[in-house]
Amino acid sequence: MWDDSIRILRLTSVRTQGQFMPLALLKQGQSNGRIIGLLFLEALVIFAGITGSFWIEEWRQKREDLDTYHHLLEEIYYNTVIDESRIPLGIADNNLALKNAINMVVLDVVPPADTELWSQLDHIFGGVGGYGANTAGYVRLSNTSLSIPFDETMIILDDGFNGLAGQEEALNDIVAQIGDLRAEFWRSAGMVSCTGGEADDGSTSLMDQPYMAEIREMLYPTGECITQAENESRARELIGDPEFRNALKQVIDLRQGSAWLIGWQADAIRAIKSAIETRLPDVSLPIVSMELINWPAGVPTARTESQTSMQRTDPHTWEVSVQLPDGYIKFKANDEWSINWGAPFPNIIDAPGWLWSSEQISVEDVFPAGTAHMHGMNLPIRGGTYRVTFDSRTFEYSFEEVGGS
DSSP: OHHHHHHHHHHHSOEETTEEHHHHHHHTTOOHHHHHHHHHHHHHHHHHHHHHHHHHHHHHHHHHHHHHHHHHHHHHHHHHHHHHHHHHHHHHHHHHHHHHHHHHHTSOOOOOTTSOHHHHHHHHTSOOOOOOOOOHHHHHHHTSOOOSOOOHHHHHHHHHHHHHHHHHHHHHHHHHHHHHHHHHHTGGGTOOOOSOSBOTTSSSBGGGSGGGHHHHHHHOTTSSOTTHHHHHHHHHHHTTOHHHHHHHHHHHHHHHHHHHHHHHHHHHHHHHHHHHHHHOTTOOOOOOOEEEEEEESSSOOGGGOEEEEEEEEETTEEEEEEEEOSEEEEEEETTSTTSEEEBOOOOTTTSOSSOOOGGGSOHHHHSSEEEOEETOBOEEEOOEEEEEEEETTTOEEEEEEOTTO
């Protein structure tokens, strides 16, 4: 910036016989008034040059700060969309545990013999399905000095993330209390749960992962958990114990509180997302590729998974023509499971049985067209040859039969 000012000074100070103009005029006998006027003009030009340099530098800095602000908002938006997509799973998981606990100790309905009671109790005394918000982008924004006005978007972000922090702390307290009850009344009964749960991709059992092969052989030598029979026998005895039933009633109270907190999380996340969409109307997920994942009918596993790349036909529309068997599908972005879409979660209260799964979703309700849910369940389909279309902005999809199949 100072170099620019010096350059302006040199350009505006015209030399005459090696001397600056005012000095040269003085030696030529020019009047003092004319010399003073020229000196003033020269000073004015120099001042304008320096002031202009400051103004240009300030404008450039503000422009860079605004770009940084928008990039950070885009990062927060991406994290918020992912956080929002996980809320339905948390609600469904918590409601299922709550429903089963109420059935057992309030309605005195015990799962039939062909249903694993121990696994239901294991789930009831498990973690709460709330999710801590990803605050990385917001923290970066808060710690970055930007020369932009404090606007309504920032106010909503501050309120939302401060509220989410409090809700997460309260949920962690509920998880700790349920964990204490689990240790006192569940683990002390001698229950030994085989390692399980979802894999990182959210679609297959953790036991199906290659790195779990040796553990799978030890815990599932015949395809069934080696402690399953003993666990089931102990669980059937435990459900009649008065102290254990009181512990279940405490879990019911705690899970009702967690349901309220998860709902509050959802409201805060939606408010943050909406504020950014208002500030940046064209904001969208950073999607560079789309894959159609399918599994044949049966239990979906990593070993039975097939993947087909979809082609982008406009900024948000993806298509592919493909032959598919009866089974399940999901849409996956950027060849990573961090962004994927499937079927909506079933209504836990109305869902039959003690578990919920893709089998409870009617193919007629979701096929051949509908609106997918981010991080939803595997979406059931009928086999055939289709032109599959997916909109990554509205999450709408369709399967149009082709080739007379």
